[in-house]
Amino acid sequence: MSDLYARRREALRTQLRERGLDALLVVDLLNIRYLTGFTGSNAALAVHAADSPGDEKHTIFCTDGRYLTQVEHEVPDLERIIDRASAIALVNKLAAHKTKHRRTGYESHHVTVEALDGLADAAAGIELIRAPSMIEKLRIIKDDTEVEALRMACAAADRALADLMAHGGLRPGRSEREVARELEDRMLENGAEKPAFETIVAAGANSAIPHHRPTESVLQHGDFVKMDFGALVDGYHSDMTRTVVLGEPADWQKEIYDLVAASQAAGRAALKIGADVKDVDAASRDVIERAGRGKEFLHGLGHGVGLQIHEAPNLSKAGEGTLSAGMAVTVEPGVYLAGKGGVRIEDTLVVREAGPELLTLTTKQLMVV
Numbered sequence: 316m317s318d319l320y321a322r323r324r325e326a327l328r329t330q331l332r333e334r335g336l337d338a339l340l341v342v343d344l345l346n347i348r349y350l351t352g353f354t355g356s357n358a359a360l361a362v363h364a365a366d367s368p369g370d371e372k373h374t375i376f377c378t379d380g381r382y383l384t385q386v387e388h389e390v391p392d393l394e395r396i397i398d399r400a401s402a403i404a405l406v407n408k409l410a411a412h413k414t415k416h417r418r419t420g421y422e423s424h425h426v427t428v429e430a431l432d433g434l435a436d437a438a439a440g441i442e443l444i445r446a447p448s449m450i451e452k453l454r455i456i457k458d459d460t461e462v463e464a465l466r467m468a469c470a471a472a473d474r475a476l477a478d479l480m481a482h483g484g485l486r487p488g489r490s491e492r493e494v495a496r497e498l499e500d501r502m503l504e505n506g507a508e509k510p511a512f513e514t515i516v517a518a519g520a521n522s523a524i525p526h527h528r529p530t531e532s533v534l535q536h537g538d539f540v541k542m543d544f545g546a547l548v549d550g551y552h553s554d555m556t557r558t559v560v561l562g563e564p565a566d567w568q569k570e571i572y573d574l575v576a577a578s579q580a581a582g583r584a585a586l587k588i589g590a591d592v593k594d595v596d597a598a599s600r601d602v603i604e605r606a607g608r609g610k611e612f613l614h615g616l617g618h619g620v621g622l623q624i625h626e627a628p629n630l631s632k633a634g635e636g637t638l639s640a641g642m643a644v645t646v647e648p649g650v651y652l653a654g655k656g657g658v659r660i661e662d663t664l665v666v667r668e669a670g671p672e673l674l675t676l677t678t679k680q681l682m683v684v
């Protein structure tokens with residue numbers, strides 16, 4: 316794994332050289348994990364632009380004494396210093412060799428005003444330069460290791476739903492909270508470290524609320540039950556939504572389910588390399604708008620997923636950029652009839668040359684329980 320993290324750091328160095336930066340101070344823990352594999356709760360990393368894989372003598376990692384043993388296993392290939400005030404300790408170290416670090420970038424989107432004052436005091440002779448989102452730009456394209464973690468996270472969620480249904484976990488008389496707890500427990504049983512986010516279970520009229528939080532509301536015969544859930548595996552998040560019916564569906568339920576399914580299929584088909592993210596959203600949204608229900612599609616089509624449950628790219632009317640091979644995204648259109656019920660169908664997929672790779676494999680046919 317050390318080679319994997321070294322390659323990622325080298326990709327970052329390419330960006331540093333292009334921007335004329337001598338080094339980058341990394342303080343966001345997810346970005347540090349991406350670049351080093353470290354999973355603790357306090358750290359900072361200084362990546363030097365002049366280093367290279369196998370010769371990273373100026374790239375330094377810092378954490379505190381709680382992780383003294385852990386860091387030996389997780390970050391064996393970098394110089395390590397131990398200090399509770401990790402970011403300031405690294406800036407002090409850089410300032411001691413200021414001729415090599417005159418232009419040092421920092422993650423301005425993660426550093427508070429208060430913290431910046433402390434860094435500036437330590438940075439005698441160093442110019443601290445705002446350098447936001449440099450690592451996030453690398454993270455938007457998933458490598459094979461990341462895709463495999465996403466695949467395992469999706470599989471844990473798929474199996475959890477299958478187990479829930481096979482053991483009668485979806486039935487009238489249970490509360491939304493009971494179903495959500497069981498679904499989360501079953502994800503853990505199937506390999507998840509924990510749920511990727513707070514599980515949504517929304518029954519009956521509550522299914523028309525896009526981000527409803529489970530309550531003691533009881534599932535009833537004839538209800539739509541919308542379940543939005545995911546698993547966390549090796550730090551990577553899966554995201555899936557399925558909507559089922561308890562008992563024979565009414566005509567209106569079949570109508571909106573079929574509509575959302577068609578919209579979701581159109582969105583998946585639009586996941587092509589080079590496609591504008593706005594056009595992907597439009598491909599799905601147009602299906603619902605042509606049916607006269609555009610105002611009942613209340614959110615964007617989807618989002619990137621990885622070390623965070625929501626990350627770039629943003630598939631929506633307000634999104635920017637185009638798709639590239641290796642991007643992991645969700646496609647999740649919905650139609651919500653206030654006071655009555657709603658449907659959302661969501662998958663996690665990876666953009667590929669030959670077409671999107673589907674990671675969430677549970678059927679999208681309307682399931683009648």
